[in-house]
Amino acid sequence: MAVVPAVPGEDVKRFMELALKEAKAAGERGEVPIGAVIVKDGEVIASAGNRREEDQKTDAHAEMHAILEANAKLGTWRLEETTLFVTLEPCLMCAGAILNARIPLVYFGAQDKKAGAVTSLYSVFEDDRLNHQVKVVPGVLKDESASLLKDFFKSLREKAKAKKKAAKKAEALNVDEADEDGR
Amino acid sequence: MAVVPAVPGEDVKRFMELALKEAKAAGERGEVPIGAVIVKDGEVIASAGNRREEDQKTDAHAEMHAILEANAKLGTWRLEETTLFVTLEPCLMCAGAILNARIPLVYFGAQDKKAGAVTSLYSVFEDDRLNHQVKVVPGVLKDESASLLKDFFKSLREKAKAKKKAAKKAEALNVDEADEDGR
Numbered sequence: 001m002a003v004v005p006a007v008p009g010e011d012v013k014r015f016m017e018l019a020l021k022e023a024k025a026a027g028e029r030g031e032v033p034i035g036a037v038i039v040k041d042g043e044v045i046a047s048a049g050n051r052r053e054e055d056q057k058t059d060a061h062a063e064m065h066a067i068l069e070a071n072a073k074l075g076t077w078r079l080e081e082t083t084l085f086v087t088l089e090p091c092l093m094c095a096g097a098i099l100n101a102r103i104p105l106v107y108f109g110a111q112d113k114k115a116g117a118v119t120s121l122y123s124v125f126e127d128d129r130l131n132h133q134v135k136v137v138p139g140v141l142k143d144e145s146a147s148l149l150k151d152f153f154k155s156l157r158e159k160a161k162a163k164k165k166a167a168k169k170a171e172a173l174n175v176d177e178a179d180e181d182g183r
Numbered sequence: 184m185a186v187v188p189a190v191p192g193e194d195v196k197r198f199m200e201l202a203l204k205e206a207k208a209a210g211e212r213g214e215v216p217i218g219a220v221i222v223k224d225g226e227v228i229a230s231a232g233n234r235r236e237e238d239q240k241t242d243a244h245a246e247m248h249a250i251l252e253a254n255a256k257l258g259t260w261r262l263e264e265t266t267l268f269v270t271l272e273p274c275l276m277c278a279g280a281i282l283n284a285r286i287p288l289v290y291f292g293a294q295d296k297k298a299g300a301v302t303s304l305y306s307v308f309e310d311d312r313l314n315h316q317v318k319v320v321p322g323v324l325k326d327e328s329a330s331l332l333k334d335f336f337k338s339l340r341e342k343a344k345a346k347k348k349a350a351k352k353a354e355a356l357n358v359d360e361a362d363e364d365g366r
Binding site: 052055056057058059060061064067068071072075076077078079091092093094095096097099100101114115117121122124127129130131 | 235238239240241242243244247250251254255258259260261262274275276277278279280282283284297298300304305307310312313314
C-alpha cells in the first residue's frame with residue numbers, strides 16, 4: 001500500500017465540513033447534495049459539488065470534479081499523497097477514479113446502500129488484486145450528510161406532489177371550461 | 184434490464200475496427216493504445232482514444248472521453264439506446280461510468296486480467312443490486328487489440344533498455360574522462 005497521509009482529527013472534521021458546504025451549495029442548485037474536497041499537505045487543493053444536472057455529463061459527480069481540479073492544480077493524473085473527503089460513499093465510477101489516481105486515503109460521510117462501492121456493495125479499495133489500495137474511513141459527519149440527502153429527496157417528492165396536484169386542478173378547470181364551451 | 188439495441192454482425196466488426204483505429208492513433212501519440220466508439224441508431228456519435236499522458240487527467244481513458252463526447256452530442260448524461268465498443272475490457276472507473284450513463288450494450292476486445300471490471304476481476308454489469316445492468320459481449324477482434332497492446336509495451340521496454348544502455352555508456356565515458364583527468 002502507498003504511503004498514507006496522516007490527518008489530525010480536528011482537520012478531518014474541518015475538511016468534511018468543507019465537503020458538506022459544497023454538498024449544500026449543490027442542493028441549492030437543484031443537484032443531489034454531495035460534496036468533495038481534496039487535501040495535500042494540510043491544504044485544500046480542490047473542492048467541488050455534484051453538477052450532473054447542470055453539466056449533463058455522466059462523470060459530473062463531486063469526486064470526479066474534485067479529482068479533475070486536483071489534476072489541473074498538480075499537473076498530473078497521479079494524486080499520491082493527497083486525501084479525499086466526500087459526503088457520500090463513492091460509486092463504482094468514482095471509486096475506480098480514486099484507485100486510478102492512486103489516492104491513498106479517503107474519508108466519507110454517509111453510506112450509499114444502493115450504489116456504494118467502498119463498504120456497501122463492494123470493497124474495491126481493499127482489493128489486493130488491483131495495483132493500488134486505498135485506506136478508507138467511513139462515517140465522518142455521517143448524520144449531517146444523510147440529513148442533507150434526506151431533506152433534498154423529501155423536498156423533491158413534495159414538489160412532485162404539488163406539481164401533480166396543480167396538474168389535476170388545471171385538468172379539472174379545463175374540463176369545466178370544456179363543459180361551458182359545450183353548453 | 185433496459186432495452187438492448189440490436190447491432191448487426193457486420194456492424195459490430197466495423198465499429199470495433201473504428202475503435203482499433205482510435206487505439207492505434209493513441210499508441211502513435213505515446214499513449215497506451217486503447218480506443219472506444221459510441222453508436223446510436225447505427226451511427227457513430229463519439230469516438231476517442233486514451234489520452235491520459237497528454238491530458239494528465241485521471242479520467243482520460245478512451246471510454247470516458249467517448250462518453251463525454253456523446254453527452255455533449257446528445258445534451259444529456261443519460262446514454263440509453265447507445266452501444267459502446269472498446270478495444271480493452273473496461274476498468275472499474277469506466278465500467279462505473281457506463282453504468283451511470285445507462286448504456287445498455289458494450290462490446291469489448293481483449294480482456295484485462297489485471298484491472299478488468301466486467302469479466303476478469305468483477306462482473307459489475309451483471310450486478311442486479313445496481314439500478315442498471317449492461318449486456319456485455321467480450322472478445323470482438325481481441326487478437327488485434329491484444330497485439331496492439333503487446334507491441335506497445337514491448338517497444339516501451341526496448342526503449343527503456345536502450346536508454347539504460349546509453350546511460351551506462353555515458354557513465355563509462357565519464358569514468359574514462361575522470362581517469363584521464365586523474366592521471
